[in-house]
C-alpha cells in the first residue's frame with residue numbers, strides 16, 4: 190500500500206472503510222434497499238465468461254459521479270448455509286449474538302453476517318484454537334496444526350486456495366461445539382464494490398454495473414463468488430438488494446471538458462469508461478475520447494459493442510481500439526494496441542491528454558504501464574528514465590489515474 194500511495198495511486202478495496210457517496214445518507218451500515226431494474230448477460234453464448242449488466246434503483250437524493258463505485262451487501266446462498274449447518278450438526282434455530290451483540294438466529298448469522306466463502310489462513314488458525322479442535326475427527330488435530338503458525342504459512346495458503354469453510358469443517362469435523370464460536374473463527378461478510386458503469390446525467394434514477402460472475406470448480410466442488418454469484422443467480426429484475434454509493438475522488442474526468450482522454454479498460458475494467466463516455470456525451474463535452482478495450486473473443490465478449498460503435502460512428506468516441514486476445518494464435522492485449530499506436534498516443538499526451546486504466550491489478554495494469562513508458566520514451570526520443578519522470582509529472586497533474594482491483 191505504501192508503494193502505491195507514493196506513486197499517487199489510490200485504490201478502493203472491498204474492505205474500504207470510507208463508504209459514503211456524495212451527500213448520501215446511505216452507507217454500508219445503513220444501505221439503501223434498492224430494486225434490481227435490469228439484469229442481463231453482456232457476454233454471448235459460447236463465451237468462457239458470464240459478464241452481466243445490472244442496474245439498481247436509487248432513492249431521491251442519491252448522487253454519484255463518473256469514477257465512483259457502488260457497494261453491494263451480499264448474502265450467502267441458502268444451499269451453502271444448509272451445507273454448513275448440516276456439517277456442523279446444528280438446525281439454524283440456535284440463537285447467537287452478532288458483531289453488535291444483537292441476538293439473531295444462527296441461520297441468519299450464516300446467511301448475512303459470516304464469511305463462509307473463500308477460506309483464510311486466519312480462520313484456519315482460529316478454528317484450530319477452538320477447545321473442540323483437540324478432538325476433531327477426519328484428518329485430525331495434528332494435521333490441522335500443520336496448517337497453523339508462521340512456519341506453516343505456505344502450506345496453509347496452499348490449503349486455503351480454492352477452499353471454503355465447508356471444506357475445513359468436512360476435513361476436520363467436530364471442532365465447533367457452539368454456534369457462537371464461529372464469530373471467532375470466520376471473518377465478517379463484507380460488501381463488494383463495483384465500478385459504476387453509468388452516468389447519472391443520462392440515468393438520473395439508476396446506477397448501473399458490469400459484473401463478471403465468478404464461478405470455478407475446485408477440490409471436487411462447483412463454487413461461485415458470494416456477491417457476483419448472487420447477482421448472477423438470485424437477483425432477477427424486481428429483487429431487492431442493499432447498496433450504497435462510494436465516492437472515488439482519485440478517478441475523475443478532467444474538470445475541463447475540452448481536454449482529451451485515453452481510457453484503457455479490458456474486461457469489466459470497461460465499466461467506468463462507459464460512465465465517462467456517457468457523461469461526456471450527455472454534457473456535450475468537446476474533448477476527444479480514445480478507448481482501448483480488450484476481451485477474449487470479439488464474437489462473444491465485446492461488452493457494450495453496439496453502444497460504443499454508435500458513439501464511434503457519431504463521433505463522440507473519437508478512437509476505438511480493441512484487442513481480442515483469443516481470436517488468433519498469438520495473444521493480443523490492449524498494451525499491444527497501445528504500442529502499435531504509440532506515435533499518435535504520444536501526440537495525445539503532448540496535447541495534455543489524461544490517461545486512465547481500469548481492471549486487473551495483478552498483471553494488466555503493470556503491463557500497460559510498461560507499454561506506456563515505452564511509448565513515451567520512443568515518442569520523446571528519450572530514455573526510459575526520462576519516460577518515468579514524464580509519467581511521474583502526469584501523476585502529479587492527476588493525468589495518470591488507475592482504478593485497479
Ligand SMILES: Cc1cc2nc3c(=O)[nH]c(=O)nc-3n(C[C@H](O)[C@H](O)[C@H](O)COP(=O)(O)OP(=O)(O)OC[C@H]3O[C@@H](n4cnc5c(N)ncnc54)[C@H](O)[C@@H]3O)c2cc1C
Pocket residue numbers: 200201202203258263306307350351381382383384385398399400401402403404405406407413414415416417418457458460594
Ligand atoms: C474498486 C473495485 C471495483 C470493482 N469493480 C468491479 C466491476 O466493475 N465488476 C466486477 O465484476 N468486479 C469488480 N470488482 C470486484 C468485486 O468487488 C468482487 O471482488 C468480485 O465480484 C468477486 O466477489 P464475489 O463475492 O462474487 O466473490 P468472492 O466470494 O469474494 O470470491 C472471490 C474469490 O474466489 C476465489 N477464486 C476466484 N476464482 C477462483 C479460481 N478459479 N480458483 C480458486 N479460487 C478462485 C479468489 O480467492 C477470489 O478472491 C471491483 C473491486 C473493487 C475493489
Ligand SMILES: NC(=O)c1ccc[n+]([C@@H]2O[C@H](COP(=O)([O-])OP(=O)(O)OC[C@H]3O[C@@H](n4cnc5c(N)ncnc54)[C@H](OP(=O)(O)O)[C@@H]3O)[C@@H](O)[C@H]2O)c1
Pocket residue numbers: 238401403414455456457458483484485486512513514515520522523524548549550551552553554556557594
Ligand atoms: N475478485 C474476483 O474474484 C474478481 C471478480 C471479477 C473480476 N475480477 C477481476 O477483474 C478484472 C477483470 O476481469 P475480467 O474477467 O472482466 O477480465 P480480464 O480477466 O482482465 O480479461 C480481459 C482481457 O484481458 C486479457 N488479459 C489477460 N492478461 C492480460 C495482461 N497481462 N495484460 C492485458 N490484458 C490481459 C484477457 O486475455 P486472456 O484471458 O486471453 O489472457 C482478456 O482478453 C480482473 O482483475 C479480474 O481478476 C476479480
